[in-house]
Amino acid sequence: MGTVTNITKAKFSVGDLIHHRLFGYRGVITxxxxxxxxxxxxxxxxxxxxxPKNKPWYNVLVHGSIHSTYVAEQNLMPDDILEPISNPQLKQFFSTLENGRYIRNKPMN
Incomplete structure (x- = not known):
């Protein structure tokens, strides 16, 4: 018999736009x-x-801010506005917004 591992699947991915349930801000997952x-x-x-510490956590660039934050999955929901995020760090991670999702920058070698 194999061992059963309890792998938690994250609801969100890098580039997804989110809305914080408690604090109301928008952001993008990095x-x-x-x-x-x-x-x-x-x-x-x-x-x-x-x-919970045993569930997914996300690094998020906060819209309209110079900050990023670390957020538990339970506090996030999908963003339904789907408009661009304003954060000076955005271009470090993403090249463009397509169909409501940010596309990662291509790695530079």
Missing amino acids: DVDRNFQLTDDWYEQVAKSRP
């Missing part, structure tokens, strides 16, 4: 972690709603 990857101190200080 990276996906299968589970929480920051420190316990960060979690205690920042993750006030105590979302």
Whole structure:
């Protein structure tokens, strides 16, 4: 018998536009972690709603801001506006917005 692994499938992918359920901001996902990857101190200080650490977490560029943030999947929902995100870091990750989804930059070698 093989071992059963409990792999959590992320609901969102890099380039997806999201809306934060609690704080109402829009953003775009730049990276996906299968589970929480920051420190316990960060979690205690920042993750006030105590979302599960064993579910996906996302790095998100926040629309209308110079910031990015780290967000638990339970706090995100798909963005239905599908308009471009304004964040100065955007061009570091993506080349264009197509059909409501950002396309990653091509790697430069």
